[in-house]
Amino acid sequence: MRKHRRLSNGVLAHLLLIGVVAVWGSTFPLVKGALNDASPMLFNVVRMAIATVALVLINHRQLKDLSRSALLAGLIAGVLLGAGYQFQTVGLALTSATRSALITGLVVVIVPGLSLLPGLSSPQQASSGWITILGSLLAFIGLALLTTTPGAKLAGLLSGINRGDLLTLVCAFAFAGHLLALAKYSSGVAAGLLATLQIGFATLFMLLWLPFETTPFLHLTPRLIIAWLITALLATAAAFTIQSWAQQHLPATNTALLLSLEPVFALIASRILLGEQLSRRAAFGAVLILSAISVLEFFGLSRPIPPEPMA
Numbered sequence: 001m002r003k004h005r006r007l008s009n010g011v012l013a014h015l016l017l018i019g020v021v022a023v024w025g026s027t028f029p030l031v032k033g034a035l036n037d038a039s040p041m042l043f044n045v046v047r048m049a050i051a052t053v054a055l056v057l058i059n060h061r062q063l064k065d066l067s068r069s070a071l072l073a074g075l076i077a078g079v080l081l082g083a084g085y086q087f088q089t090v091g092l093a094l095t096s097a098t099r100s101a102l103i104t105g106l107v108v109v110i111v112p113g114l115s116l117l118p119g120l121s122s123p124q125q126a127s128s129g130w131i132t133i134l135g136s137l138l139a140f141i142g143l144a145l146l147t148t149t150p151g152a153k154l155a156g157l158l159s160g161i162n163r164g165d166l167l168t169l170v171c172a173f174a175f176a177g178h179l180l181a182l183a184k185y186s187s188g189v190a191a192g193l194l195a196t197l198q199i200g201f202a203t204l205f206m207l208l209w210l211p212f213e214t215t216p217f218l219h220l221t222p223r224l225i226i227a228w229l230i231t232a233l234l235a236t237a238a239a240f241t242i243q244s245w246a247q248q249h250l251p252a253t254n255t256a257l258l259l260s261l262e263p264v265f266a267l268i269a270s271r272i273l274l275g276e277q278l279s280r281r282a283a284f285g286a287v288l289i290l291s292a293i294s295v296l297e298f299f300g301l302s303r304p305i306p307p308e309p310m311a
Contacts, residue, residue, distance in 0.1 A: 018258060024262050027230060042213065059192035070197065
């Protein structure tokens with residue numbers, strides 16, 4: 001019965017994470033429009049602040065049972081999450097969107113690599129090996145096809161690496177660290193409490209960073225307010241609560257592969273809302289990402305978490 005419950009939790013965790021990734025990908029056109037009304041760092045701070053307030057109101061009872069381990073988990077996850085968003089935003093201002101998307105997609109490769117290091121693997125981590133390497137490479141190639149223009153060559157993308165590229169690479173490592181931190185420290189911490197703490201610390205981190213934004217601007221418009229509410233409540237408060245729970249039942253490598261679906265959903269949303277076309281190249285990239293996830297799912301990396309030792 002216990003084993004069946006763990007398997008069911010694993011399946012549910014996969015489905016919920018796919019839903020979260022769909023939300024994140026679908027908000028791409030929304031955020032793209034909102035950034036015409038607010039500077040990136042200011043948009044991020046307000047988004048996270050609204051999400052923090054919502055999570056505190058919902059989970060205030062859990063905050064009374066705050067422990068040192070929960071506080072540490074929230075601090076580590078929150079700082080890494082906030083750093084990921086900020087480095088990505090600053091890097092994007094200094095490099096092209098294509099290069100930024102491709103470098104950020106390296107998280108698919110970074111997570112399995114870091115999870116092999118002593119002290120970074122989580123209790124949920126299944127054995128890695130060539131299956132993980134194959135899945136990660138398939139996903140990365142798929143991301144490259146999704147985010148580069150036809151005719152682009154990898155050598156051309158790697159030539160002339162600039163400061164924005166390096167900052168975006170730091171962003172990819174921060175997001176990878178965030179996934180590993182949740183996988184390692186989320187066990188035993190209520191999902192609502194962990195989500196509240198990490199978003200709260202991410203908000204604080206972004207507030208400390210805000211004075212360094214060179215040209216902040218804000219124009220309150222209905223489009224901006226709607227974007228803030230949707231991204232804060234749905235794509236942040238709800239999404240990170242779900243992720244905090246799901247990573248108690250999944251290895252970080254599986255989560256990284258599922259998150260690589262985000263550009264797929266972003267392209268679908270952009271096609272519907274902005275009329276952007278999905279080229280054959282991009283469609284093949286999406287197929288490769290789905291194939292990568294299938295490889296890891298069907299070849300044993302989604303093993304159930306072993307039962308805890310009886311006291």
